[in-house]
Amino acid sequence: MENKNAIVVTVGHKAKPEHFVLAREMAEKLGAPFSERGNTSLEAIRERFGVSCVMVAKEKLVVDTPDGELYFHPGMAHLRLKNLRRGESDHLLNALALAEGMHVLDCTLGMGADAIVESFGAGETGKVIALEKNPVVAALIAHGLETSDGEHPTTVAAMRRVRVVCTDYLDYLREQPDNSFDAVYFDPMFRHPFTESAGIHPLRFLADPRPVSSEAIQEARRVARHRVVLKESSKSEEFARLGFTEFEGGKYSNVRYGVMRME
Numbered sequence: 001m002e003n004k005n006a007i008v009v010t011v012g013h014k015a016k017p018e019h020f021v022l023a024r025e026m027a028e029k030l031g032a033p034f035s036e037r038g039n040t041s042l043e044a045i046r047e048r049f050g051v052s053c054v055m056v057a058k059e060k061l062v063v064d065t066p067d068g069e070l071y072f073h074p075g076m077a078h079l080r081l082k083n084l085r086r087g088e089s090d091h092l093l094n095a096l097a098l099a100e101g102m103h104v105l106d107c108t109l110g111m112g113a114d115a116i117v118e119s120f121g122a123g124e125t126g127k128v129i130a131l132e133k134n135p136v137v138a139a140l141i142a143h144g145l146e147t148s149d150g151e152h153p154t155t156v157a158a159m160r161r162v163r164v165v166c167t168d169y170l171d172y173l174r175e176q177p178d179n180s181f182d183a184v185y186f187d188p189m190f191r192h193p194f195t196e197s198a199g200i201h202p203l204r205f206l207a208d209p210r211p212v213s214s215e216a217i218q219e220a221r222r223v224a225r226h227r228v229v230l231k232e233s234s235k236s237e238e239f240a241r242l243g244f245t246e247f248e249g250g251k252y253s254n255v256r257y258g259v260m261r262m263e
């Protein structure tokens with residue numbers, strides 16, 4: 001079977017010394033080979049190393065997958081934070097009942113957009129820990145959250161406060177004491193990828209596609225003081241399977257947040 005995590009780290013065509021430093025750091029972190037690219041094509045690198053993905057360190061980090069390029073961009077959180085700054089509400093923050101100072105466990109980091117919104121909602125005195133099973137995704141997005149700039153200062157501050165942990169959420173949840181977070185959130189890969197946002201996206205190539213288990217929800221209920229939230233497509237049967245009966249989300253939206261209250 002193809003190893004979807006198999007990756008080589010290299011530098012861009014016009015590599016600067018700092019790109020080498022970053023590439024070597026990532027190669028070490030991921031336990032992946034480092035190769036100087038020179039004029040070699042990514043295709044040739046893939047073939048030479050027998051891998052499906054190549055991480056390229058240039059001005060930013062890019063992971064080249066067979067389904068396209070994956071890179072961190074705060075754009076997805078940008079509009080939501082802009083609306084929040086204007087005093088508007090956000091369905092995810094409502095579902096989590098998030099307030100300044102709260103501690104959130106985001107079990108599914110993915111591209112990090114929801115984690116940034118949660119971090120903004122929890123504020124400077126709050127805490128967001130975001131978990132990601134795939135090491136390439138975890139390293140790529142953690143690096144983006146730590147270094148990406150040029151956004152509104154409160155967006156940058158929210159990004160910097162997210163703590164990324166590369167692990168399986170069930171393993172992590174099992175180790176947490178009872179009531180140790182205010183809210184626990186799951187945004188698994190959609191069971192039925194018919195929504196626009198769940199279409200062909202390079203994340204799909206790397207992401208862990210398994211459904212959320214009843215055991216994970218049970219653990220989350222033990223760890224959460226107030227709420228457990230699951231995001232799924234609006235018509236998903238996952239809500240019923242996992243016992244979610246209360247919902248938050250736009251009337252006409254094709255995604256919904258299932259909410260379980262602990263209080």
Ligand SMILES: C[S@@+](CC[C@H](N)C(=O)[O-])C[C@H]1O[C@@H](n2cnc3c(N)ncnc32)[C@H](O)[C@@H]1O
Nearest residue numbers: 108110111112113114132133168169187207208
């Ligand atoms: C739909 S994406 C999350 C998107 C994210 N909410 C955002 O705003 O970008 C789901 C992510 O959860 C990760 N994931 C799936 N199962 C996991 C598990 N058991 N433990 C940790 N991460 C997991 C996948 O690898 C994928 O990156």
